[in-house]
Structure formats: structure tokens, C-alpha cells
Amino acid sequence: MDFLSEINWGEQIVLLAVLFVSISFHEFSHGWAASQMGDDTAEREGRLTLNPLSHIDLYGTIILPIALLLFSGGNFVFGWAKPVPYNPYNLRDQRRDPALVALAGPASNIFIAVVAALVFRFLPDTTASLNEFLIIVFYLNFFLALFNLIPLPPLDGSKILAAILPEAGRRVFETLERIGPIFALLILFFILDIIAPFLNMLIEGAFRFLTGV
Structure with missing residues (x-):
């Protein structure tokens, strides 16, 4: 396993830490x-917290990200946190509010990415190490946001789309939701290769727009 010696382990630990915090904030x-x-389900179950340990x-969060880093030679990482539970029947508007709850996750990653980009832009005298860290934070969070907006179960985009679908369409999405993790992996390893150039274009464009580079 000579390729392990070529991986920058310091950089990969930072990458894993950023992923861990980002997906935890997403679930929070x-x-x-x-x-x-x-709905107070998350609060009652102790999940309405920014403590990443509560979302492992x-x-x-652990096995898949580390495996991806190892088998990609340190070039790719992905993962998810334990989904925060909520009861849709407690929401005030049971058609609109589930979509807003779903949107909150990707929106949180966009927020983190924008903050990182603005710090990169308006604090030009930062060190190269900090700039590299900010770039990692931006790219990883923007990717998480775009990936989760794909309108296929169990991703957040499917719940947003379901809000405007007729009842029959929503039932299909609910059925697919039950095989969520398997479906997510199929998306990751098969569909992602197809849409990766488009995602990269969006991320690069957003970074250039926000940072002015």
C-alpha cells in the first residue's frame, strides 16, 4: 500500500474535520x-445541538469518508451525519413546511461557504495555510449543498420537489425514501460521475464571483 505514503495526512485530517462539522451543522x-x-422532536431527543458528536x-460519518479518502488517494471525500428526526404531522403547514425543513440543510452549507469566501476575499493578508483552509471549507460545503439539492430520495431536493408534486408523486418519493442509504450510494457512485462537470462549473463560478479571483 505504497499509495498511503503519498497522501498528505495533515490535509486529509483537516478535510475530515471540515466535513464532520459541516454535515453536523447541516443536520442541526x-x-x-x-x-x-x-415540531420539537429534535429538541426532545437531544439532537437540536451544534455538538458534532450528537450527529455521528x-x-x-466515519467509515465511508475514511474509505473514500484511502481509495481515492486523498482526492475525494463524502459523508453524512445521522439524520435529525422530526414529525411532519407537528408542522403547521404539512405541505409547505417539510420542504422548508429540507431546504434548511443545504442553505446552512451555502451559508458556511459564503462566509468562507468572504473571509478569503476581504482578509487578503491571511496566511497561505488559512487560505487553503477557507478554500476547502468553501468547496466542500458548496458541493454538499448542490449534492443534497438533487431531487432524488433520500436527498433534501426530493422533499422540496415533493411539496409541489401531486399526492401520487409524493407516495413514490416516500417509497424510495425507505431504501435511502442504498439509493444515495447509487447516486454518489453512478450519477455523480455524469453531473460532476456541471457541479464543478457551478462551484468554480460561485467561488470566483464571491472572492473576485
């Missing part, structure tokens, strides 16, 4: 949005 945002719309999913 789902719970916070639900709480603002009438053994497979999605």
Missing part, C-alpha cells in the same frame, strides 16, 4: 427549522 439546521415550524453516523 434541519432540526432548528422544524422547531421554528412547530458510524457508516456515513
Whole structure:
């Protein structure tokens, strides 16, 4: 396994840490949005917290990200946190509010990405190491946001789309939701190769627009 010696482990630890915090904030945002719309499930179960340890999913937060880093030679990482629970029947508007709860996750990643880009732009005297860190934060969070907006279960985009679908369409999405993790992996390893150039174009364009480089 000579390729392991070629991986910059310091950089990969930073990448894993950024991923861990970003997906935890993503899940917290789902719970916070639900709480603002009438559901306190996340709070009652101790999940309405920014503590990343509360959001660990053994497979999605630990095993998969580390495996992807190893098998990609340190070039790619992805993962997810344990989904924050909420009861859609407690929401005030049971058609609109689930979409807003779903949107809160990607919106939180966009927020983090924008903050990182603005710090990069308006603090030009920062060190090269900090600039590299900010770029990692931006690219990873923008990717997480775009990926989660893909309108296929169990991703957030499917819940947003379901809000405007007729009842039959929503039932199809609910059925697919039950095979969520498997479906997500199929998206990741097969569909992502097709749409990766488009995602990269959007991320690059957003970075250049926000940073002015």
C-alpha cells in the first residue's frame, strides 16, 4: 500500500474535520427549522445541538469518508451525519413546511461557504495555510449543498420537489425514501460521475464571483 505514503495526512485530517462539522451543522439546521415550524422532536431527543458528536453516523460519518479518502488517494471525500428526526404531522403547514425543513440543510452549507469566501476575499493578508483552509471549507460545503439539492430520495431536493408534486408523486418519493442509504450510494457512485462537470462549473463560478479571483 505504497499509495498511503503519498497522501498528505495533515490535509486529509483537516478535510475530515471540515466535513464532520459541516454535515453536523447541516443536520442541526434541519432540526432548528422544524422547531421554528412547530415540531420539537429534535429538541426532545437531544439532537437540536451544534455538538458534532450528537450527529455521528458510524457508516456515513466515519467509515465511508475514511474509505473514500484511502481509495481515492486523498482526492475525494463524502459523508453524512445521522439524520435529525422530526414529525411532519407537528408542522403547521404539512405541505409547505417539510420542504422548508429540507431546504434548511443545504442553505446552512451555502451559508458556511459564503462566509468562507468572504473571509478569503476581504482578509487578503491571511496566511497561505488559512487560505487553503477557507478554500476547502468553501468547496466542500458548496458541493454538499448542490449534492443534497438533487431531487432524488433520500436527498433534501426530493422533499422540496415533493411539496409541489401531486399526492401520487409524493407516495413514490416516500417509497424510495425507505431504501435511502442504498439509493444515495447509487447516486454518489453512478450519477455523480455524469453531473460532476456541471457541479464543478457551478462551484468554480460561485467561488470566483464571491472572492473576485
